[in-house]
Amino acid sequence: MAKVRALVQRKKVSPLDTPTDLKPExxxxxxxxxxxxxxxxxxxxxxxxxxxxxxxxxxFRDYHLLLDEQAAQIYATTDDIAERVRKIGGMTLRSIGQIASLQRVKDNNADFVPPLDMLRELMGDNKTFAANLREAHELCDKHEDVATASLIENWIDETERRTWFLFEASRGADRSGH
Structure with a gap:
């Protein structure tokens, strides 16, 4: 009779489990x-x-280029945010529907928006976004997540720069009479 060694039961781990020293909460x-x-x-x-x-x-040309540059910068942060969620062991967004259910930035589906209104609306959205980033930073501080807090500091700086550019572009247009 052959000796058979019993298998040791291992803790079942999720295939997407990520090791971290942050607390579950x-x-x-x-x-x-x-x-x-x-x-x-x-x-x-x-x-x-x-x-x-x-x-x-x-x-047109100035605003078109400004908004394209800002959109590219905003889009570039999406991967950094999602990967940070995964690095700390969380799960991230999976669909447009989930985005729609969580977003606080209001859509604008108008057929036409005057250019200065566009700039001012985006300026307001970016100001609100910066405030929301600060709230998330405080949460990271509370849970001692210095890496995420550090990333958020850079995103705040980028957001404040976008806000500044939108402010100056919309203000300059008012002074020139257009």
């Missing part, structure tokens, strides 16, 4: 906050791109 809270920011980022990207595609008027 921190992972859940930060992942949720980042997923909402990710939904906002996609919504802000699409709105910026929408305005890029539909801008018209005497400052």
């Amino acid at each position: 921190g992972i859940a809270a930060i992942s949720q906050a980042l997923n909402v920011l990710l939904a906002d980022t996609f919504a802000l990207y699409l709105k910026t791109k929408n305005f890029h595609w539909h801008v018209s008027g005497p400052h």
Whole structure:
């Protein structure tokens, strides 16, 4: 009779489990906050791109290029946000429907939006986005997630720069009489 060694039962691990030293409640809270920011980022990207595609008027080229540059910068952060969620062991967005259910950035489906209104609306959206990033930063501080907090600091700086450019572009147009 052959000796058979009993198999040791191992803890069942999710195939998407990611090792981290963050506490489970921190992972859940930060992942949720980042997923909402990710939904906002996609919504802000699409709105910026929408305005890029539909801008018209005497400052067309300047606004068209500005909005394209800003949309590219916004889109570039989506992968960083989603990968950060995964790095800390969370799950990220899976669909447009999930984005729509989480986004706080309001869509603009108007057939025509005057160029200055576009700039001002995006300026307001970016200001709100910066405030939401700060809230997420506080949450990261609370759960001692310095890496995510550090990334968020860079995203705040980028968002404030976009806000500044939109402000100056819309203000300059007012002074020139257009």
